[in-house]
Structures are given as C-alpha cells and as structure tokens.
Amino acid sequence: MRLIPTEEQRELGASVRAFLAETAPMARVRAVAESDEAYDARVWERMAGELGLAGLAIPEAHGGSGAGHGEVAAVMEELGAALTPSPFLASAVLAANVLLAAEQAGDEEAAKDLLPGIAAGTTVATFAVPVKGDPVTRARESDGAYTLTGTVRRVLNGAEADVILVASVLTDEVAEEGLGPLAVFAVDASAAGVARTPLTTLDLTRPQARVELADAPARLVTTSGDALARTLDLSAVALAAGQLGGLRRCLDTIVEYAKLRVQFGRFVGSFQGVKHRLADMHCTLEQAESVVRYAVWAADESPDELPVAAALAQSYLGRAFFQVAKDHLLLHGGIGFTWEHDAHLYYKRAKGDELLLGPPRDHRARLAERLDLIV
Amino acid sequence: MTDLDEYGRRARAWLEANASDLSPEPDLRTARAFMAKLYDAGYSGITWPAEYGGQGLSAAEERAFQQASRGFTLPIGVFGIGFGMCGPTLVSIGTEEQKRRYVRPLLRGEEIWCQMFSEPGAGSDVASLQTRAVRDGDAWVVNGQKVWTSVAKQADFGLLIARTDVDVPKHRGITMFIVDMHDPGVTVRPLRDMSGESHFNEIFLDDVRIPADRVVGEVNGGWSAAVTTLLHERVSIGMGATRTERPASFGPLAAAARERGTLGDPAVRDQLVELYIRERALDLFNARLAQELKAGIQPGARGSVSKLLLADLMLHGADVATEILGPDSAAHGEGDRQDDLIARTLAMAPGMALGGGTNEIMRNIIGDRVLGLPREPQVDRTVPFRDLKVGTQAKEAGA
Numbered sequence: 082m083r084l085i086p087t088e089e090q091r092e093l094g095a096s097v098r099a100f101l102a103e104t105a106p107m108a109r110v111r112a113v114a115e116s117d118e119a120y121d122a123r124v125w126e127r128m129a130g131e132l133g134l135a136g137l138a139i140p141e142a143h144g145g146s147g148a149g150h151g152e153v154a155a156v157m158e159e160l161g162a163a164l165t166p167s168p169f170l171a172s173a174v175l176a177a178n179v180l181l182a183a184e185q186a187g188d189e190e191a192a193k194d195l196l197p198g199i200a201a202g203t204t205v206a207t208f209a210v211p212v213k214g215d216p217v218t219r220a221r222e223s224d225g226a227y228t229l230t231g232t233v234r235r236v237l238n239g240a241e242a243d244v245i246l247v248a249s250v251l252t253d254e255v256a257e258e259g260l261g262p263l264a265v266f267a268v269d270a271s272a273a274g275v276a277r278t279p280l281t282t283l284d285l286t287r288p289q290a291r292v293e294l295a296d297a298p299a300r301l302v303t304t305s306g307d308a309l310a311r312t313l314d315l316s317a318v319a320l321a322a323g324q325l326g327g328l329r330r331c332l333d334t335i336v337e338y339a340k341l342r343v344q345f346g347r348f349v350g351s352f353q354g355v356k357h358r359l360a361d362m363h364c365t366l367e368q369a370e371s372v373v374r375y376a377v378w379a380a381d382e383s384p385d386e387l388p389v390a391a392a393l394a395q396s397y398l399g400r401a402f403f404q405v406a407k408d409h410l411l412l413h414g415g416i417g418f419t420w421e422h423d424a425h426l427y428y429k430r431a432k433g434d435e436l437l438l439g440p441p442r443d444h445r446a447r448l449a450e451r452l453d454l455i456v
Numbered sequence: 457m458t459d460l461d462e463y464g465r466r467a468r469a470w471l472e473a474n475a476s477d478l479s480p481e482p483d484l485r486t487a488r489a490f491m492a493k494l495y496d497a498g499y500s501g502i503t504w505p506a507e508y509g510g511q512g513l514s515a516a517e518e519r520a521f522q523q524a525s526r527g528f529t530l531p532i533g534v535f536g537i538g539f540g541m542c543g544p545t546l547v548s549i550g551t552e553e554q555k556r557r558y559v560r561p562l563l564r565g566e567e568i569w570c571q572m573f574s575e576p577g578a579g580s581d582v583a584s585l586q587t588r589a590v591r592d593g594d595a596w597v598v599n600g601q602k603v604w605t606s607v608a609k610q611a612d613f614g615l616l617i618a619r620t621d622v623d624v625p626k627h628r629g630i631t632m633f634i635v636d637m638h639d640p641g642v643t644v645r646p647l648r649d650m651s652g653e654s655h656f657n658e659i660f661l662d663d664v665r666i667p668a669d670r671v672v673g674e675v676n677g678g679w680s681a682a683v684t685t686l687l688h689e690r691v692s693i694g695m696g697a698t699r700t701e702r703p704a705s706f707g708p709l710a711a712a713a714r715e716r717g718t719l720g721d722p723a724v725r726d727q728l729v730e731l732y733i734r735e736r737a738l739d740l741f742n743a744r745l746a747q748e749l750k751a752g753i754q755p756g757a758r759g760s761v762s763k764l765l766l767a768d769l770m771l772h773g774a775d776v777a778t779e780i781l782g783p784d785s786a787a788h789g790e791g792d793r794q795d796d797l798i799a800r801t802l803a804m805a806p807g808m809a810l811g812g813g814t815n816e817i818m819r820n821i822i823g824d825r826v827l828g829l830p831r832e833p834q835v836d837r838t839v840p841f842r843d844l845k846v847g848t849q850a851k852e853a854g855a
Contacts, residue, residue: 084744085751336827348830353816356823363822364761371740396733445729454710454728456719 083382084374086151094155100132101163107423113166114285114426119241120166128167129202135173136200139181143196150315150380154322154373161326161434164426166286168205170319171238176206178315179246179265183303185311191267191302195244207242209233209292210316211263212439218294220249220266220301228274228296229266237437239290240279245270246302247294248309263309266299274298284433286426311384314391317438318376321394324402324434325373331402331409331427332362338413355412362405369401392448399435399444406431464520470497475528484610487531491565494530501563504547509560534607538562538569542615544688545632549673549681554634558613570611572602572635572659573682577847580817582617583626583679584836584846587661589618589633596620596633596671598641598664604811608644608657611637615685616661617678622842629841630678632685634670641665651803703797704773704805706732709780712794718780727776734772738765757825764818767809774802 104124113121129135138153139145184192198204218231248263274297277290339350349355376394379386410417410424417424494500502518504510543562561567578585587600614635621629641664646654673681710728713719745755777798778785788795809815823829
C-alpha cells in the first residue's frame with residue numbers, strides 16, 4: 082500500500098498548479114462562472130494540447146499518455162483547489178473511464194472510436210452518472226440499432242458535450258418493478274431527439290444540464306455490469322481527489338487569514354475558539370488525504386480493495402470537504418458572506434461535489450453493503 | 457543478502473528461541489530476566505551510545521529488529537518510561553558520571569525508572585509545579601506531591617522536576633533531579649482511577665534528601681530538561697508491542713450486532729459504518745505518517761493529530777458500543793465477557809483524552825506548531841513564581 086505520491090505525481094501537480102495560477106486565477110474563474118461560457122475554451126485547449134491532460138489516463142494506443150489514477154488524482158487535486166471550470170472531470174475522467182472499463186470487458190469498438198478524440202481534447206464527452214432514485218432512460222433495439230427515450234435529470238457539462246454516455250435499461254429486460262440491468266450507450270449530442278436544458282447550478286463553476294431523449298439514436302458501449310461498477314468506483318475516487326484539493330485550499334486560506342486579521346487587539350488565530358476549530362479542520366485534512374491516497378492506490382494497484390476504498394473515499398470526503406468549506410467561510414466572519422469574497426465559491430463547490438454522485442447516504446449504504454452489513 | 461537482512465534474520469532467530477511463549481505482563485522477576493537476556497544478546501539499546509552500554513548501531517538496525525519482533529509479545533511494559541523518556545534524557549543532558557552509572561543497568565532491566573512531573577495543581581501547565589527543592593549543604597531537600605506516575609511501585613529511580621527558585625518566572629526556577637525511589641521520605645500510593653483499577657500512582661515527597669550530584673542538566677534549567685524528556689515521550693521504545701483488537705471497534709461490534717440480530721436496524725448499521733469510517737481514516741493516517749517517516753519526512757507535531765484522533769475515536773467507539781449492545785453493557789452477569797469488556801472500555805476511554813496532554817492541549821499544539829498560528833498572550837511569562845496564581849484557587853467570598 083502506497084500512501085505518499087510519487088515524485089512524478091508531485092511534479093505533475095506542481096506544473097498544473099503553476100499553469101492554473103497563470104491562466105485561470107480566481108478573477109478569471111469568476112468571470113467564466115458568471116458568463117454564459119461553461120469553461121474557458123483557450124485554457125482547455127492548452128490543458129489538452131500543451132499539458133496533454135485530456136488524454137492523461139488514456140492508453141497510448143488511443144492517443145493518450147497512459148498514466149495511472151495517481152496522476153489523474155494529482156490533476157484533480159489542483160483543479161479542485163483552483164476551482165477551474167473545465168471538462169476534465171466529465172470528459173477525461175468520467176467518460177474515458179467508462180470507455181476504458183468497457184474495453185477491458187471486451188467491448189472495444191466504442192473505445193476505439195471515441196477515445197482518440199477525447200484524448201486530443203477535440204471531443205468533449207461526458208457520462209451521466211446514475212444516481213439512486215432518479216428516473217432511468219429506456220433503450221429500444223430495432224434491427225441491431227438502438228434508440229433511447231427518457232430524461233436524464235443532471236449531466237455534468239451536458240450542454241457542452243459532443244458525446245453523452247448514458248446508463249440505460251434495455252426495454253425487453255425490464256423487470257416488473259420497472260428496473261433491470263443497466264447498459265451504457267453513447268449518444269451524439271447533436272442528433273435528432275436530444276434536447277438539452279442548462280440547469281441553474283448552486284456551484285457556478287460546474288455547469289450541468291438536463292437531457293431529454295426522445296427516440297434518440299444511440300450506440301451500445303457495453304452491457305457489462307462490472308465495467309459500470311468499476312467506472313462508478315473510479316469516478317468516486319477521482320472526485321474525492323478534487324475534494325481533497327478544495328479542502329486543503331480552504332484550510333490554507335483561512336489559516337493565513339487568521340494570522341492577519343486582528344480583533345480585540347489580537348490576531349484572531351490566537352483565540353482558542355478559532356484555533357481549536359482550525360486544529361480540528363487540520364485533523365480532517367490529514368485523514369482526508371490518507372483516505373484519498375489509499376483509494377487512489379487501490380484504483381491503480383488493488384482492484385479487490387477498490388469497491389470498499391471508493392465508497393470510503395466518498396463517504397469521508399463529501400462530508401469532510403463541506404464541513405471544512407463551511408467552517409472556513411464562517412471563520413472569515415462577515416466578509417465570508419459577501420459575493421466578492423471567494424469563500425462562497427468553495428462552500429458551493431463542496432456541496433455540489435458532495436451530491437454529484439449521489440448524497441452521502443448513498444455512499445454510506447454502498448459501504449455498508451460492501452462491508453457485508455446488509456442482511 | 458545485505459548485512460541488514462542478515463541482522464534481521466539473526467534477531468528473528470533469537471526471538472524465536474527466547475521469546476516465543478512470553479506473557480505480556482509477567483511477574484517482575486521474569487520481565488527483568490528477559491531484559492537481561494535481551495541486553496546480553498545485543499538487542500537492548502540498539503541505537504544507544506556504546507560507551508554507556510548501548511550497541512551504537514543505526515536506526516536501520518533498530519527498524520530491522522522491530523520488524524523481526526512483529527508477532528512476538530515482549531514483556532517490556534514496565535521498562536517503557538526508562539527506555540522512552542528517562543534514559544534518552546540522561547544520554548542527552550546527563551553528566552558523564554550519571555551516564556556511566558545509570559544507562560547500562562537501565563538497558564539491562566536491572567533498574568526500573570519512572571517520571572515525576574505532573575502535580576495535583578499542575579496538569580496541562582506542568583511548569584506551574586509547586587514541589588519545592590531547597591539546598592542544604594551538599595544536598596537538596598524536597599517536599600511536595602506528584603501524580604499520574606506509571607510504574608512507580610516497581611521503580612528504582614525516577615526523574616523529578618521541582619521548584620528551586622520562586623523569585624523568577626515559573627519556567628526559570630525549576631530543576632531536574634534523579635530520585636532514588638527507595639530513599640526515606642518517598643511514599644508511593646496507587647491511584648485508583650475511574651475504571652476501579654490502578655494504572656498510576658501518587659507520590660508524596662517528605663524531606664527527601666537528594667545529593668547535589670544528582671541534578672540533571674543545570675540548576676534552574678529543569679524546564680528545558682523536561683522538554684527534552686517530553687520530546688522523547690512519543691518516540692517508541694521500539695520493541696513490537698502486539699496490537700490486540702480493541703473490543704469497542706468495528707469488527708467485534710459488527711459481529712455482535714449480527715449475532716444479536718440488530719444488523720437489520722438501519723440506525724445500528726449506520727453507526728457501524730460511521731465507526732468503520734473513523735477507524736479506517738485514522739489507521740490510514742497513521743500508516744501514511746509511518747511511510748513518510750521512512751521516506752525521511754519528519755512528522756513533528758503532527759503526532760498530536762494522531763493522539764487527538766485516537767482519543768476521540770476511543771470515546772466514540774465506547775459510546776457506540778453501548779448503543780449497539782444496549783442495556784446489557786451497563787448491567788451484565790459475571791460470564792458476559794463482551795459486555796464486561798465494553799463496560800471497562802467505556803470507563804477507560806476518557807484516559808486517552810486526558811493523559812499525555814488533554815484534547816485541548818493537543819489542539820493548541822496543532823494550532824501553534826503545525827498550522828503556525830499566533831500564540832495566545834501569556835500572562836505567566838514575566839511574573840515571579842511567588843506572585844503567580846497557580847493550581848485550584850479557593851472560591852472567593854461572595855463569588
């Protein structure tokens with residue numbers, strides 16, 4: 082078990098940090114967030130081209146650089162810390178993971194066709210992560226061709242993506258209660274029968290859209306339940322790394338402020354009421370980092386441990402990031418409640434992240450199941 | 457095979473021959489005999505200087521021995537304070553004569569050591585201690601009371617800090633001494649703690665005469681000597697103490713819930729999940745600290761994070777355990793081993809949050825030394841000790 086990043090991963094993180102500081106400082110993040118743009122296309126182009134991030138985890142055979150989940154985590158941490166609006170998570174992580182898991186399960190065609198574009202950054206893809214309780218779309222087959230019908234309530238970067246991967250249930254396999262095994266399909270977002278409505282998101286840096294499908298032409302990616310399960314676990318791990326980056330940035334920011342802000346003739350960080358909360362937040366950071374490193378290691382090296390590690394990572398990080406983001410906002414005092422201060426951006430990102438793959442109770446239920454506590 | 461592998465292999469072979477069937481808490485004679493054998497085989501004081509009786513080897517050999525001793529139960533608890541705190545203090549700041557006199561018998565288990573710092577009036581603020589040492593000819597005469605002293609009943613010697621000057625601020629009037637625990641005037645009384653057992657002692661010092669050559673470090677330089685000792689507190693004595701499974705932890709509690717048929721209750725399930733999350737998060741943090749240490753990254757004050765989290769976890773685990781086991785854990789018959797263990801765990805749990813620095817002190821340390829936050833204004837730095845308010849004050853009339 083490896084719980085400290087490699088030298089290469091640290092270097093990758095440092096170069097992404099330097100790049101984001103230069104191209105996407107907070108003023109730019111705010112400008113993009115408040116505009117109609119979902120992300121800065123110039124920055125994404127350079128991330129994909131110069132830095133090669135769009136194809137980071139995609140094998141060289143498909144035009145990527147074949148790095149591991151540890152490298153993806155290093156990038157996610159920096160993007161999470163900087164709040165950079167970017168299709169990296171949707172395209173290079175979520176969608177790429179689905180296609181790679183499908184390929185591993187023997188369904189190679191969609192991977193072969195779609196991954197090179199994703200790796201180059203010229204195709205932006207996304208994956209509508211199925212969330213418990215949401216309606217599920219139906220797939221119908223006719224002469225070997227599929228169409229999808231139904232509503233996907235929230236899709237990350239759904240309005241901008243060129244390709245949307247959707248988990249759908251095959252109509253002829255629907256069981257009585259209306260559910261059945263899920264298969265993953267790829268939908269061309271510009272096809273007839275695809276209607277996309279941007280949603281009002283709490284987190285302005287992560288746009289989502291509702292996608293309505295009415296007999297929309299779709300391509301079958303995989304019917305492998307294992308591929309889908311692995312994808313969901315890998316998504317949980319990558320998101321957790323982004324949450325860790327945000328959590329750390331929140332703590333760094335408020336610690337610095339507590340060393341500068343004076344009230345009652347003293348630096349506020351010298352008051353135990355403040356200091357002890359910051360100490361507790363640091364304890365949360367130390368554990369969060371350890372949990373993420375473990376889950377990332379499991380993703381790269383130990384597939385048997387991944388299901389528990391991934392559920393643990395989301396169960397811990399969702400709560401931890403929001404708790405720290407909330408306390409960091411509160412400890413700023415009144416200034417933290419203003420629009421001009423950045424604290425609310427982290428607070429909203431933390432809440433958005435906590436719910437992105439389903440609420441914490443879903444992850445805890447998954448953990449309970451994997452710990453064999455369900456009787 | 458490297459020399460180090462060979463060292464570890466030989467250590468393992470020695471342990472297999474000499475430590476295969478030892479109880480963790482044997483009688484004192486057996487424990488001492490084991491230490492003597494360990495010393496004579498060259499495995500006690502591996503990194504300690506050779507001129508005073510250690511082996512003079514590096515941390516690599518120490519680690520190799522630790523690895524080799526994994527899985528063995530070594531009867532070393534009673535020597536822990538000496539190895540972990542008193543010995544290293546003597547080695548770093550003791551006089552040449554003190555090192556020659558005390559280190560070797562300590563390493564060989566011939567002499568057991570204890571540490572006398574805390575007082576009833578000086579807990580978190582040890583530097584406000586009131587035990588007095590007054591110079592009388594070629595000796596010091598000591599009067600006062602110490603508390604929370606482990607292994608004092610068995611100890612032959614102890615490190616004591618006492619006040620030697622009341623006219624200077626509190627940190628500057630303290631001196632460290634070596635006390636012969638068999639001397640007249642030293643009374644050791646077991647302290648019955650809230651678990652009903654005695655894990656610590658109180659010590660009464662009445663006109664105890666200490667020869668002047670038993671001062672450790674400088675006269676009135678005892679605070680920096682004590683800091684040296686406390687720095688060593690967290691350095692493990694490095695001989696694989698076995699980790700037994702805690703009764704109020706996820707594994708046994710999940711099994712108990714399954715057995716009692718309460719796993720189907722979603723509230724019980726979620727409590728177990730929460731306990732699992734906290735345990736794993738702390739275990740993984742400890743494992744990461746260990747990996748960092750191996751990679752040359754010093755943990756520094758981050759050890760306090762581990763201590764604070766463990767204290768919280770033990771209180772939480774004991775609490776959850778009683779909820780899962782229900783009323784049986786508060787009222788059980790004689791043969792109910794698990795309920796008995798949980799009741800004892802609940803009664804022991806506050807100890808971790810108080811001993812070795814309370815949770816509040818840990819948070820101060822994390823805030824000051826890990827996060828670098830500004831310190832609190834200190835009112836006791838410049839006031840002469842005689843004018844300082846210390847201990848527990850009497851309630852003022854009318855207050």
